[in-house]
Amino acid sequence: MAEKVYAGKTVSVTDDGYLTDPNQWTKEIAIEIAKEEGIELTDKHFAVIEYIREKTLKGEALTIRTIGKSGMVDTKGFYELFPGAPLKKASRIAGIAKPSSCV
Amino acid sequence: MKKIVILGAGTGGTIMANKLRKVLERDEWSITVVDKEPNHYYQPGFLFIPFGIYNKHDVVKPKASFIPAGVKFIINEIDRVEPDKNTVYLTNGQILEYDFLIVATGTHIKPAETPGLVGREWRKSIFDFYTHEGAVALQTFLKTWEGGDMVINIAELPFKCPVAPLEFAFLADEFFVKKGIRDKVNIYYTTPLSGAFTKPKSSKMLGELLQEKNIHIIPDFYLERVDDENKKIISYDGREVKFDLLTIIPVNMGADWVARSGMGDDMNYIATDKYTLRSEKWENIFVLGDASNIPTSKAGSVVHFASDVLFDNLIAAIEGRPLIAKFDGHSNCYIETGFGKGSLIDFNYETEPLPGTYPLPGIGPFGLLKNTRINHYGKVMFRWIYWHLLLKGKELPLESQMTMAGKEL
Numbered sequence: 001m002a003e004k005v006y007a008g009k010t011v012s013v014t015d016d017g018y019l020t021d022p023n024q025w026t027k028e029i030a031i032e033i034a035k036e037e038g039i040e041l042t043d044k045h046f047a048v049i050e051y052i053r054e055k056t057l058k059g060e061a062l063t064i065r066t067i068g069k070s071g072m073v074d075t076k077g078f079y080e081l082f083p084g085a086p087l088k089k090a091s092r093i094a095g096i097a098k099p100s101s102c103v
Numbered sequence: 104m105k106k107i108v109i110l111g112a113g114t115g116g117t118i119m120a121n122k123l124r125k126v127l128e129r130d131e132w133s134i135t136v137v138d139k140e141p142n143h144y145y146q147p148g149f150l151f152i153p154f155g156i157y158n159k160h161d162v163v164k165p166k167a168s169f170i171p172a173g174v175k176f177i178i179n180e181i182d183r184v185e186p187d188k189n190t191v192y193l194t195n196g197q198i199l200e201y202d203f204l205i206v207a208t209g210t211h212i213k214p215a216e217t218p219g220l221v222g223r224e225w226r227k228s229i230f231d232f233y234t235h236e237g238a239v240a241l242q243t244f245l246k247t248w249e250g251g252d253m254v255i256n257i258a259e260l261p262f263k264c265p266v267a268p269l270e271f272a273f274l275a276d277e278f279f280v281k282k283g284i285r286d287k288v289n290i291y292y293t294t295p296l297s298g299a300f301t302k303p304k305s306s307k308m309l310g311e312l313l314q315e316k317n318i319h320i321i322p323d324f325y326l327e328r329v330d331d332e333n334k335k336i337i338s339y340d341g342r343e344v345k346f347d348l349l350t351i352i353p354v355n356m357g358a359d360w361v362a363r364s365g366m367g368d369d370m371n372y373i374a375t376d377k378y379t380l381r382s383e384k385w386e387n388i389f390v391l392g393d394a395s396n397i398p399t400s401k402a403g404s405v406v407h408f409a410s411d412v413l414f415d416n417l418i419a420a421i422e423g424r425p426l427i428a429k430f431d432g433h434s435n436c437y438i439e440t441g442f443g444k445g446s447l448i449d450f451n452y453e454t455e456p457l458p459g460t461y462p463l464p465g466i467g468p469f470g471l472l473k474n475t476r477i478n479h480y481g482k483v484m485f486r487w488i489y490w491h492l493l494l495k496g497k498e499l500p501l502e503s504q505m506t507m508a509g510k511e512l
């Protein structure tokens with residue numbers, strides 16, 4: 001575990017750069033993490049990120065498939081917003097834990 | 104007379120019927136098992152059929168021979184369950200009421216979920232080996248195939264037996280080497296995972312093994328559709344992989360009756376307490392094996408370990424005691440790696456697969472995350488154990504709780 005400063009705030013992060021405490025998250029932090037991922041956040045990004053935060057903090061395990069079926073964004077659109085590894089990138093920007101697939 | 108109904112007579116349903124009939128008084132409890140299929144398939148054996156190591160008949164036996172006397176076995180399809188009325192409806196109109204219900208209807212491939220998959224190339228140059236028919240069709244195809252690009256794909260997570268596509272890749276490599284055409288075959292392993300496997304240590308070990316065998320891994324590949332006209336698979340981020348032979352693990356989903364009953368999530372898995380194995384919603388419903396949403400592998404070994412816990416908790420529920428037995432997510436999988444060798448992983452909800460040794464009284468130790476001959480024999484022996492001990496609910500020299508003994512941190 002390490003500490004990092006985003007938007008003037010010190011937060012603790014895992015080795016892969018995910019916030020360890022989702023309560024430390026702010027929109028400003030999200031914008032800076034997104035920059036590290038090479039993504040400029042738009043309203044659409046935020047809508048998806050907030051959806052992911054809400055569901056995850058309620059204890060639901062999300063997959064690319066469930067997000068694609070959520071009505072928020074379809075799978076293709078999700079990839080366009082967060083290219084390459086959408087769920088991992090979106091989770092990191094949303095300040096929640098790295099999605100883990102069970103073995 | 105009180106009633107227990109078991110849905111599904113696969114690995115889990117058969118084990119539970121045997122365990123329960125031994126202890127529940129016949130004049131107090133009736134046990135009924137329902138399955139739509141008269142045949143029991145040894146699914147781990149499907150892996151070996153494409154390469155002619157097993158044949159069509161080596162993996163099938165009648166289900167009825169594993170259902171103990173005193174248990175009613177109905178061969179019919181489940182239409183739906185009304186959990187608030189404790190009632191099961193079969194498609195032939197039969198109605199079953201229950202005091203306790205055990206759901207063990209597993210998970211199954213749904214190729215139609217992927218556009219273009221079930222088209223003109225299905226079972227011509229596109230195969231699955233997760234069904235008996237698929238594995239047999241692939242065997243026929245491979246007998247005369249002369250080489251080209253063989254693409255292995257995993258369409259969606261989760262899928263049952265998460266090591267099976269890796270084993271398939273390793274065995275394919277051996278098969279083509281022995282046939283003398285390995286230089287004419289390119290093997291591509293396309294997966295939605297970021298590496299060969301999920302957790303870091305096993306992913307590294309298995310990734311290195313793929314590399315050693317010259318199997319090209321294409322990670323983070325999430326399948327959108329199959330272009331069967333141009334023989335390509337296409338991912339959501341627009342990457343294309345051309346194939347001459349596509350071996351795919353199609354989308355896996357829980358049984359359709361779960362959807363018809365409104366009892367599952369969008370993959371038809373039933374929300375289950377991961378420790379007690381009781382449904383999160385209905386106190387008199389327990390869920391065993393692949394049908395549940397517990398966060399561990401969908402695998403026969405998990406079903407076996409979980410069956411001990413489910414048994415204890417069901418008896419506790421029957422007697423009105425609290426459910427104290429706790430499942431730890433224990434999974435134990437032999438991995439065929441080709442050329443008479445194998446590897447082994449052992450893990451649970453908390454502990455990722457670690458290297459070391461796996462103690463097994465009388466036979467072991469087996470090597471964890473190591474590539475050895477004895478691990479291969481473990482896998483070969485397993486078929487015998489499955490038919491003769493496991494399905495019958497007999498004691499195996501395996502603890503249902505995972506142990507840290509022998510593991511290296």
Ligand SMILES: Cc1cc2nc3c(=O)[nH]c(=O)nc-3n(C[C@H](O)[C@H](O)[C@H](O)COP(=O)(O)OP(=O)(O)OC[C@H]3O[C@@H](n4cnc5c(N)ncnc54)[C@H](O)[C@@H]3O)c2cc1C
Binds near residue numbers: 116
């Ligand atoms: C290729 C392959 C290799 C594998 N290798 C291994 C391995 O090496 N090790 C390991 O531990 N596991 C392995 N597995 C996984 C293992 O076979 C399964 O996880 C295990 O059989 C699951 O048991 P289950 O009781 O949950 O479901 P199943 O055994 O699949 O049983 C489900 C039953 O429900 C019935 N059913 C479904 N829907 C209905 C309906 N509507 N009406 C009536 N009946 C219905 C089906 O006919 C079936 O008999 C492998 C699987 C495959 C496909």
